[in-house]
Amino acid sequence: MGTRFRLFVQPPFEDARSSPEIVEVSSPLGSLTAGPADNRMFVVEPVGKTGPYGVNRGPLGTPYIYLPPWTGKILEPATPDECGNFDYLRPSMAGFEAAHVFGCVRFTLDVWERYLGKPLTWHFDHYDRLEISILPRWDNAQYGYGFLEVGSQFENDGHVLPFSLDFDVIAHEVGHAIIFSVLGVPRPGTEYPEYLGFQEAFSDCVSLIAAMHFPSVIDNVLMETRGNLYLANRLARFSEFSPHRQIRSANNKRTMAEFARGWKDEHELSQPLTGAIFDILVDIFHESLVARSLISPAVEDLADIAEFDPTAEAPVQHAFDRAFARNSDGFIEALLDARDIVGTYLAETLWALAPDFLDYGDVARTMLAIDRNESGGQFARIISRNFGQRAIDELHAGAHVKGGEHRSHVLSARTLLPIDYLELPKMNYREKVLLSRSMSGQ
Numbered sequence: 001m002g003t004r005f006r007l008f009v010q011p012p013f014e015d016a017r018s019s020p021e022i023v024e025v026s027s028p029l030g031s032l033t034a035g036p037a038d039n040r041m042f043v044v045e046p047v048g049k050t051g052p053y054g055v056n057r058g059p060l061g062t063p064y065i066y067l068p069p070w071t072g073k074i075l076e077p078a079t080p081d082e083c084g085n086f087d088y089l090r091p092s093m094a095g096f097e098a099a100h101v102f103g104c105v106r107f108t109l110d111v112w113e114r115y116l117g118k119p120l121t122w123h124f125d126h127y128d129r130l131e132i133s134i135l136p137r138w139d140n141a142q143y144g145y146g147f148l149e150v151g152s153q154f155e156n157d158g159h160v161l162p163f164s165l166d167f168d169v170i171a172h173e174v175g176h177a178i179i180f181s182v183l184g185v186p187r188p189g190t191e192y193p194e195y196l197g198f199q200e201a202f203s204d205c206v207s208l209i210a211a212m213h214f215p216s217v218i219d220n221v222l223m224e225t226r227g228n229l230y231l232a233n234r235l236a237r238f239s240e241f242s243p244h245r246q247i248r249s250a251n252n253k254r255t256m257a258e259f260a261r262g263w264k265d266e267h268e269l270s271q272p273l274t275g276a277i278f279d280i281l282v283d284i285f286h287e288s289l290v291a292r293s294l295i296s297p298a299v300e301d302l303a304d305i306a307e308f309d310p311t312a313e314a315p316v317q318h319a320f321d322r323a324f325a326r327n328s329d330g331f332i333e334a335l336l337d338a339r340d341i342v343g344t345y346l347a348e349t350l351w352a353l354a355p356d357f358l359d360y361g362d363v364a365r366t367m368l369a370i371d372r373n374e375s376g377g378q379f380a381r382i383i384s385r386n387f388g389q390r391a392i393d394e395l396h397a398g399a400h401v402k403g404g405e406h407r408s409h410v411l412s413a414r415t416l417l418p419i420d421y422l423e424l425p426k427m428n429y430r431e432k433v434l435l436s437r438s439m440s441g442q
């Protein structure tokens, strides 16, 4: 038996009526203690912590590294009820935010550990457990060496929106944790800009696929679009309130041509890759609808045309409306299948990739190799076409242009890796390079 939490699928900022849903995560009932905490992670709400972990500057401007643990005062931790659950906590109660952030991390790990095939081990080894800390006065969120830290979004009208209540933001940071653990970081001198873009794109996909495990997300998306997923707001757009909201959308048309002459921000650079993966998900879903005879091949073709030709949009929507009304359960099954195919392919791709000299072309080739292994190449055409449409591997990110560094949490997280950690030989990744190259026929 698992442990129950109350989680906001959609943060309550935009829609004050949204209420948290009760979910059960895999932590065995009774295994969680006050925090919440278990043997892998714990939540703290520090009192009087003035800055985030990472590279900070002292009063005279000297950089120093600030790492867990927090040893100062903390707010009263969230405690389980007599059965061991946390769903008795309501949004207005002390401890709700702490329970919420823990529940979101555990929920995301549950989803991705299934795709990865085993429990995640944190990439750091100087700490037994991950410190999940809430820092309300900070305007960002980050995962780093021994910590996952969430701040708040400060709105122009004075509202403060805590990221501890934002599933998408938290799941995205768990995405970074997965990459650090499974893929690792490039050795000095072997980092391509597209590695940084990959970090962001993959983390957005971790969040997207995890959100698709809430039945209400699937229901709402299908109700809203009748299966015409290119219209899907909830799936296509990541949290409105994320630190990088203005530039993050999975349903985008950006290609590598925009970045070949230079790039500023890895969140922007991630967009062609995120967009390609989102389109692959939609195409696999549409193909699955055809395979189940829920839509005709002609409608699927028309949906592809509608991506570029607005005059095709109305007839496509009409066809989807009718098909969805006939068998909405079939649409749900098809979407869950597509979700799990993409989740599995992404996890397998991550295992097979190597961080040194990683670019988006490696991601595309590896995903094609995974598809050959898993299905005999059933989705090869979809995968190649969508990476091709983004000019992935045809064009590559140019030089970094100054101006976007201040938002870069990957860079700050990386500098937290102790130098001896960076110097550790990663034999298994070398082997993975050879493996992925041989699988992709290079």
Ligand SMILES: [Zn+2]
Residues within 6 Å of the ligand: 172, 176, 199, 200, 203, 409
């Ligand atoms: Zn990120």
